[in-house]
Amino acid sequence: MSIDNDEIALILSGVKILQDLDVAIVRDIAENMQVQTFSKGDMVVRAGEIGRRIYFIFEGQVEVQIPDRHGEIKSRILLKKGEVVGEISLLINSTYSADIEAMSDTIAFYLDQERFKELIERHKSFAEVMSQLMTSRMAQNGGINRVGKYDLRGKLGEGMMATVFNAWDPELEREVAVKMLKYKLAYDEKFLDRFEQEAKIIASLNHPHIVNVFEVIDDLSTRFIVMEKLHGRDLSALLKEKGAFKIDETRSILRQVASALQYAHNLGEAGIVHRDIKPSNIVVDPYGNVKLTDFGIAGPPQDKEVNIEGSPSYLAPEIIKGDKLDGRADIYALGVMAFHMLTNSLPFTASTLAKLLHKQVEQDPPDIRKACPEIDEELARFVDSALSKDADDRISDWDEILRILRPPDQYQLALDPDELAVIIRFRDTAYERSASFIDAIRTRLQEEGINHKIETRRGSGDSEAGTGPESANKGDVTQPVRGTGN
Secondary structure (H helix, E strand, O other), X not given: OOOOHHHHHHHHOOOXXXXXXXXXXXXXXXXXXXXXXXOOOOEEEOOOOEOOEEEEEEEOOEEEEEEOOOOOEEEEEEEOOOOEEOHHHHHHOOEOOOEEXXXXXXXXXXXXXXXXHHHHHHOHHHHHHHHHHHHHHEOOOOOEOEEOOEEEEEEEEEOOOEEEEEEEEOOOOEEEEEEEEXXXXXXXXXXXXXXXXXXXXXXXXXXXXXXXXXXXXXXXXXXXXXXXXXXXXXXHHHHHHHOOOXXXXXHHHHHHHHHHHHHHHOOOOOOOEOOOOOHHHEEEOOOOOEEEOOOOOOEXXXXXXXXXXXXXXXXXXXXXXXXXXXXXXXXXXHHHHHHHHHHOOOOOOOOOHHHHHHHHHHOOOOOHHHHOOOOOHHHHHHHHHHOOOOHHHOOOOHHHHHHHHOOOOOOOOOOOOOOOOOEEEOOOOOHHHHXXXXXXHHHHHHHOOOOOEEEEEOOOXXXXXXXXXXXXXXXEEEOOOOOOOO
């Protein structure tokens, strides 16, 4: 049977998963289609066979016969014109999970494995469609409910690069988050080569303000990043809800992010540059503690061949120009975030991406003092310096950055070289409620024979001290301050 490509393209444009694609892409898919006919009773696919084709039903009806664990048919799904079969098995290179039988004389278009892969690589929007189709089948009843050892329990969120699922680790009995790279990246060999090189480095990051990554899994024709489940809200959502932050709140959050970046930039021989610092990658828990997420495009400093990656409003001029990239690009983004948090507006906005990028390279930012009159001069100078067009003029001494960003009311400790201090801050609680916890710490220190001193402090500055054996090591329990810093 012969059907011309124009007719196939017209039919495909009405298929639900393809209807939002550009006409030229649908035509390209049509030109790679082949036609197969089935008589009533023929098997379109058989359970257990490797998926090598994706079928689009043109005429007729087929029945998906879903078996139970004993091999008996537990449910039947009837598919008609415009429906798709075999896509998941082909996409993840696995066996078909069910028999599919033609219930009438049926005409179907199909893509074989080789042509399907070529189209995925050629058209990112087609890859995105396949990602959406895949995620719709994950964490669903009767769908794909497991990656590695992790049980998927629902979708948490989705971004440009990945979809995140809530999951359960049955071995350690804990919740985790599982991030699935979208197929537009999983089928991009250049990206995957770099991702593989950096995955081990990203998993090695160990800092209180960086999300913990437990492992990277190669499965279902893509990559999954397993990380700790965070309990909080991203800074972008908080900005939308509450508007501009107070100066002390801003300092506390920025300082925690700066501490994470200082650690990453100094890791290994070359350091790790995040490259996508922005509010949606900052998670803040109810107590003001911060976690930096999404090192997915992070990596060592790059040469001039680096592509523009990250969020346009936070891109440093050197990234836009394709110049050498190092950790100072993250400092620029931190300056943009400071401006955003203090004013609830971005330093540069424009009607088009091209105009926005031009402003970031050529135009001086607005004076933060006018946009936020209550800002102190030291923090204002930090914003000015962080937003310098020339990376060489940008503040880059992390000790100085951390000093500037330290909230003025943060408790300061003067320590001798042989002392170790642990600060535990209790929030929204009375001393009577925390006393049993403090006493348990004191008892354990005494049992271990550790010289110590425990101090409790309240917001008024009053303190009372309880001492153990003759002390050289001090531990301080202070009044709660939103955001602990480092």
